[in-house]
Amino acid sequence: MDIPRTWRLRDQRYLLQGNQCEECGELYFPKVFICHKCRCRSLKDYQFSGRGTVYSYSTVYQAAPNFDAFVPYIVALIDLKEGPRVTAQLSDISPGEVEIGMPVEMVVRKISEDGERGVINYGYKFRPPIPLEE
Amino acid sequence: MRQVAIIGLGQTPVREHWEKGIRELAANAVLDALEDAGLHRVEALYVGNMLSGLLAGQENLGALIAETAGMAGIEAIKVEAACGSAAASFRQALLAVASGAVDSAVAVGVEKLTEMSGTATTAGLATAADSDYEASMGLSFVAINALLMQRYMYEFGYSKADFAPFAVNAHDNAKYNINAMFRYSVSMEQYTNAKVICDPINLLDSSPIADGAAAVVVVPLEHVGRYPGQAVLIEACEIGTDTISLDNRENPLQLKGVQRSAQKALKTSGKSHKDINIFEAHDAFSIMSALSLEASGFVEFGHGLKWAAKMNIGPGGDLPMSTFGGLKGRGHPVGATGLYQIVEGATQIRGTAPSEIQVPDARCAMMQNIGGSGANVTTTILGKL
Numbered sequence A: 001m002d003i004p005r006t007w008r009l010r011d012q013r014y015l016l017q018g019n020q021c022e023e024c025g026e027l028y029f030p031k032v033f034i035c036h037k038c039r040c041r042s043l044k045d046y047q048f049s050g051r052g053t054v055y056s057y058s059t060v061y062q063a064a065p066n067f068d069a070f071v072p073y074i075v076a077l078i079d080l081k082e083g084p085r086v087t088a089q090l091s092d093i094s095p096g097e098v099e100i101g102m103p104v105e106m107v108v109r110k111i112s113e114d115g116e117r118g119v120i121n122y123g124y125k126f127r128p129p130i131p132l133e134e
Numbered sequence B: 001m002r003q004v005a006i007i008g009l010g011q012t013p014v015r016e017h018w019e020k021g022i023r024e025l026a027a028n029a030v031l032d033a034l035e036d037a038g039l040h041r042v043e044a045l046y047v048g049n050m051l052s053g054l055l056a057g058q059e060n061l062g063a064l065i066a067e068t069a070g071m072a073g074i075e076a077i078k079v080e081a082a083c084g085s086a087a088a089s090f091r092q093a094l095l096a097v098a099s100g101a102v103d104s105a106v107a108v109g110v111e112k113l114t115e116m117s118g119t120a121t122t123a124g125l126a127t128a129a130d131s132d133y134e135a136s137m138g139l140s141f142v143a144i145n146a147l148l149m150q151r152y153m154y155e156f157g158y159s160k161a162d163f164a165p166f167a168v169n170a171h172d173n174a175k176y177n178i179n180a181m182f183r184y185s186v187s188m189e190q191y192t193n194a195k196v197i198c199d200p201i202n203l204l205d206s207s208p209i210a211d212g213a214a215a216v217v218v219v220p221l222e223h224v225g226r227y228p229g230q231a232v233l234i235e236a237c238e239i240g241t242d243t244i245s246l247d248n249r250e251n252p253l254q255l256k257g258v259q260r261s262a263q264k265a266l267k268t269s270g271k272s273h274k275d276i277n278i279f280e281a282h283d284a285f286s287i288m289s290a291l292s293l294e295a296s297g298f299v300e301f302g303h304g305l306k307w308a309a310k311m312n313i314g315p316g317g318d319l320p321m322s323t324f325g326g327l328k329g330r331g332h333p334v335g336a337t338g339l340y341q342i343v344e345g346a347t348q349i350r351g352t353a354p355s356e357i358q359v360p361d362a363r364c365a366m367m368q369n370i371g372g373s374g375a376n377v378t379t380t381i382l383g384k385l
């Protein structure tokens, strides 16, 4: 993935930042430019907690060139607890362990590599939550 | 708006055409369609294509194909709507003639997927999805459909084997289509044991990558007597869209783009579901056959597989599907597929399909071409004159 795009999407990728309608309060990830509920164009940044549940998942055995080195890997749709649904990879879990409805939390991980000399792209993935120590 | 008819059909076999480029494939289909219609030239050309820029380094297909087909100088542009490009180009041809702007037009869909390696093509096909939020997260186009299939099985309690009727029927029909890529039957066992690509989607759930081109000639209905080509009436051709990514849909299993496009087409044509004799769904993946049947209103939500299990989708059934093999058996040259469907539907209505797959008394056919995972949908209804 190209450097300008990585830079442009940095807040979404590293912070899970979306936005919220200032008029009706609706939350969005990724960011929208007009509220799809009330058509208000005034929206403020909103950082999601990164907590959610698995809506659906799949294990990928055949991938595009920049993801080839990672197969098999797991992709999923995650329902964030604040509402929006996010498309992402799962991490720290093997294919047989994933279930629809299981809780997950966001982590920042390596997403892809643009060849030997290219950029290493980082971004959000989701993993089973690790309980905080007392 | 004037009523419009198809008077010429052309297609190349769906194959890995190593010896042919985009221009040869498209020109062959266009020239065959013109010959079938009995015309030398049309006033406008609309080229449906998805990946020529990425895979062949070639854009500006309008001028290129017009020139190659011996019609340099006419109005000609490319239309892009991912895997739905061909039917979208057909709608442009229809609108051009219906509006009175031109008196004849050709729509041709063409794709050359074997121009690059398989993985480059996988990356190319992923451009139909959201590049910032799906493809660059590692989701191939197959993976996106796998997410739908997994959720569908979970919500309605279906097993993998329940999806078999779609692939089995498509292959049974493809056997009799000389232009199809896979002309052999597959068994239930072969289906359930096929190699997994993106769990739960296996090789026999997904349509093969292929090259090909298909074209039709359209003219005003009032002119059909001037040409020798056997005319088929265009009852409707309507486009509906949905969000590009699955995650922005309230219920990803309900394909709103399909629903909008099918409802509009039924309304425009004045037809009801009972009138439709043939349904050519965009069966790029088995799950799409089920979801399309439901969203188009033929079957209740969640009942697609139960309904297909009764095997009323064969050529003599209640609602024949994939009558020439569909995307699964005929092959899926993405930006050409919608026009293969339209050529096949028109052939059924003309009554000139091979006898084994000719639908008896075919009077009204619905073809559905989808770009992305339900994002850009064209539903076409053809009828007998």
Ligand SMILES: [Zn+2]
Pocket: A021, A022, A023, A024, A025, A026, A035, A036, A037, A038, A039, A040
């Ligand atoms: Zn709002």
